[in-house]
Amino acid sequence: MLKVKNLYKSYKTGNVNYDVLKNISFDVKKGEFVAVMGPSGSGKTTLLNCISCFVPFEKGEILLGGENISGLNEESLADIRNQKLGFVFQDFMLLDGLSVIENICLPQIIADKDVTKMEVLANKLCTTFGISHIKDKYPAEISGGEKQRSAVARALINKPYIILADEPTGNLDSKSCRAVIDSFVQAKKELGATVFMVTHDSFAASFCDRVIVLKDGEVYTELTKTTNRIEFMDRLLDTLKKLGGDDSDNE
Ligand SMILES: Nc1ncnc2c1ncn2[C@@H]1O[C@H](COP(=O)(O)OP(=O)(O)OP(=O)(O)O)[C@@H](O)[C@H]1O
DSSP: OEEEEEEEEEEEETTEEEEEEEEEEEEEOTTOEEEEEOSTTSSHHHHHHHHTTSSOOSEEEEEETTEEOTTOOHHHHHHHHHHTEEEEETTOOOOTTSOHHHHHHHHHHHTTOOHHHHHHHHHHHHHHTTOGGGTTSOGGGSOHHHHHHHHHHHHHTTOOSEEEEESTTTTOOHHHHHHHHHHHHHHHHHHOOOEEEEOSOHHHHTTSSEEEEEETTEEEEEEEOOSOHHHHHHHHHHHHHHHTOSOOOOO
């Protein structure tokens, strides 16, 4: 579903080039729930932004559903962003002037889809994520967890290849955090969704199938859940502790 091959990305500050991503390679299979973790500054957001087609990269390849996005023009990248990617952001990015159901329909409206069909799809997603009772409310009238579940529903309405989530639990209390993670797990189980999430939160990451750990712009290690969530979280915390990062602060 997602293939990253020998990816390099640098930023130029003055005359100096800083290598931020160095020879990153990994795959995410259809229906997998994968997290990216690592210390602050290790390149997680930059990696997500490259996959999101938001920032260009110098070397390497990113394939989405088999299609190589390197070298595509801005118009094609915009199409990919709208039709093949679903986004869930830390601060929800719901439009205040639209109701929950209108927010969920937004990617379909942008893609100029049929209104009746989009309403059917949006209502189904509301049922799946248990937000039918708030679908006519506005973002200011719903809780943080409900906002995130609405954002997950919106990310899924165009049936994207993959959902990209940037710190989706970062602003939430533990109950709302759990609601968001449950909605990803549900999207994976019931809709076969593929989810790729950047997080500092080992509790959230412990619900994933696999965690890619970055250090100084390189893949330090990949951890796969083999037995149960608690054992996986212990291994994650051990690994993050060895890195000396700031990611073991959620327990
Ligand atoms: N637009 C930019 N211009 C120059 N340098 C940048 C830019 N964006 C990020 N960087 C640098 O790239 C490195 C990686 O940043 P990035 O935001 O990807 O790390 P991160 O792992 O997501 O960090 P955090 O966990 O703190 O969010 C950092 O050293 C950062 O200062």
